[in-house]
Each structure stands twice: as structure tokens, then as C-alpha cells.
Amino acid sequence: xKKNLLKVLSCLACMCCVLIICxxxxxxxxxxxxxxxxxxxxxxxxxxxxxxxxxxxxxxxNCINFLRKQGWSEENIADGIPQVLESLGLPPEAxxxxxxxKYTQEQIDAAxxxxxxxxxxxxxxxxxxxxxxxxxxTKSEEISEPIxxxxxxxxxxxxxxxxxxxxxxxxxxxxxxxxxxxAVGHSYEKVTVDPTCxxxxxxxxxxxxxxxxxxxxxxxxxxxxxxxxxxxxxxAFSEGEQTIxxxxxxxxxxxxxxxxxxxxxxxxxIIIGVAAIASLCCLxxxxxxxxxxxxxxxxNDNV
Numbered sequence: 001x002k003k004n005l006l007k008v009l010s011c012l013a014c015m016c017c018v019l020i021i022c023x024x025x026x027x028x029x030x031x032x033x034x035x036x037x038x039x040x041x042x043x044x045x046x047x048x049x050x051x052x053x054x055x056x057x058x059x060x061x062n063c064i065n066f067l068r069k070q071g072w073s074e075e076n077i078a079d080g081i082p083q084v085l086e087s088l089g090l091p092p093e094a095x096x097x098x099x100x101x102k103y104t105q106e107q108i109d110a111a112x113x114x115x116x117x118x119x120x121x122x123x124x125x126x127x128x129x130x131x132x133x134x135x136x137x138t139k140s141e142e143i144s145e146p147i148x149x150x151x152x153x154x155x156x157x158x159x160x161x162x163x164x165x166x167x168x169x170x171x172x173x174x175x176x177x178x179x180x181x182x183a184v185g186h187s188y189e190k191v192t193v194d195p196t197c198x199x200x201x202x203x204x205x206x207x208x209x210x211x212x213x214x215x216x217x218x219x220x221x222x223x224x225x226x227x228x229x230x231x232x233x234x235x236a237f238s239e240g241e242q243t244i245x246x247x248x249x250x251x252x253x254x255x256x257x258x259x260x261x262x263x264x265x266x267x268x269x270i271i272i273g274v275a276a277i278a279s280l281c282c283l284x285x286x287x288x289x290x291x292x293x294x295x296x297x298x299x300n301d302n303v
Contacts, residue, residue, distance in 0.1 A: 056088040064096070093136075103134050111135070122149045122173040149175060160186045160210045186212055197223045197249045224248050228256070236262040237269065 063084060067077050078097035085094055092098065103111075111134040118127040125144040131137070151168040158164030164181035188205040195201030201218035223246040234240030240258030245251065262269070 056090055057094065060084065060088060060090065060094065060096075108132060108134055112139075120144050120147050122146055122170055122175065147172075149173070155181075157181075158183050160184060160207060160212065184209070186210070192218075194218070195220050197221050197246055197251065221248065223251065223253055225253055230258065232258075234258040234260050236260060 060081075064077060064081075068074075074097070081095050081097055082092070085092065111132045112130045113133055114128055115131045115138075116129040118124075118129075120126040123146055125142045125146050127140055127142050129138065129140050149170040150172050151170050154167045154169070156165040156167075158181045161183055163183050166179040166181060167176060168179070169176040186207040187209055188207055191204045191206070193202045193204075195218045198220055200220050203216040203218060204213060205216070206213040226245050226247040228242050228244050230240060230242045232239075232241040237260055239260055242256040242258055243252050244254040244256075246253055264272070
């Protein structure tokens, strides 16, 4: 037994030097195999199916597989593995030939110990991590419900024509959702310019929120005739005037000339008067002439 152990240890030591530990190795591919050759002249050539990995655990597995292909028994390999682990810097727990002690289920259940605790969040309850001191296994357990979200609201105010938005964001986990706010619509105030008899009026509507505006036309009212009024009375030799005005704006709609009260016009009267005066003057002049002639006749008779 001791001879076998020494043989295994010596072979494993050589393998570790050639396949694992020695830094001066040359790896070449040849017909699907990997040729591992020491760089020094005259070194033996060994063929292996495995390249030399960086991971020490993979190196350990490669070494074991190589020895199996060389016909080594599992018992002989197991005897030499502890020294290989030490040379690779691996812990004893990495020994695949280590015999696991048997524990009862009660012992395993009692060996669970809390190693960490994570407080509850909005999406996950309080979580406790356990590790079994006998088997080395770990497990986690959620022992409470998630806490409620703590939402903060940011509002984009709606306008007369555009929708607004309430955005709710959880300060704990960042979860968010949105709610649409309907557009408020216009709030119009009306300013009226009244129509006149001849000009149209307007109603101007202006939104007190956004300033939007539009106009509506009000048709002209049209004139409303009042009663006829004599604005100038007719006289003997002058005409009068009668007017009809709009009772709304006062504009004169119709003007009627009233005839003078004397039946003959002033011009005709003047002509007649001039003619009468001229006739009177002629009569007076003739009468004076007759009298002068009579005086002459009397004087002549006396002479």
C-alpha cells in the first residue's frame, strides 16, 4: 500500500510539473489531440486531450481525466489528490474524492443560520439569506410583503386646447404611471360694438386664459322714420320746409318744401309793384303837364 501511495505521489508530482505547474510548456494541436511538451531539449512528449486552462479547478479535472486514461485506479488517484490540491492552491473541500459525512434531516434543519437580511422595498418584501453550517448550502426566504409605493406627483397643466398630464413617480423604486388631464376649454368674454342705422356692429369674444379671439357681425339696424316736422314755416313771400327724420340717429330722411302763403310770388309782386309805381309816375307826370298847359292857356287869355 505504501509503495502504491509513493508511486501515485511521484507520478502526480511529475504530472503537475509537466501538465499544470511548469510554466514552460508548449501546446500544439495534432490530429484532435493536444501535445504537451516541455520546452527543454530532450524532454519526453505526452499527448493529452486537454489544453492547460487558467482555472485551477479545470486543471484538477484535466489531471484526473488524464490519469484515468493512463489506467490509474480511482483509489490510487484519490490518495494523491490532497497534494495536487495543495500545489494548485485549492482548499480541501475541492477534493472530489472527499467523503461527505452523513447527517440526519433534523441535524440539517437545525443547522440553518441567518447570514444577511435585506429590508423590504416597494417591489420585494424583507428577504433573509440562510446558510447551512453542515452542508454549506444556502437559501433565501421572503418573510414580509413589499411596502407601499411612495409616489410624488408632477403636473403639466392643461391648456384651453391641449391635455395636461399628472406623472406619479415612486421615490423608492422609480416606478411611475401617468394620468391624463382633459383640456379646460376656452373661457370667453364678450365686448360689443353696437350697430347703427347704417353700420354693422360686432361682438368680439376673447379667451381670458390664452387670448384666443373671434368676432361675430351684428347687422345694421336700419332707419326708423319719425313723424313729419315743420322745420320752417311758410310765409307770404317765403317757402317753408317739412322734414322726416330717423328717430334713432336723427338723420333727415325726407325734406318737403312748403309753398308761400301769398298766391303770387315775390318776384311777380315786385314786377307788379314796379309797374304800378311806373304807371303812377306817368299819371302824375301827365297830370302835371295838363295843369301846366291849362295855366299857360289862362295866361294867354288874360293877355
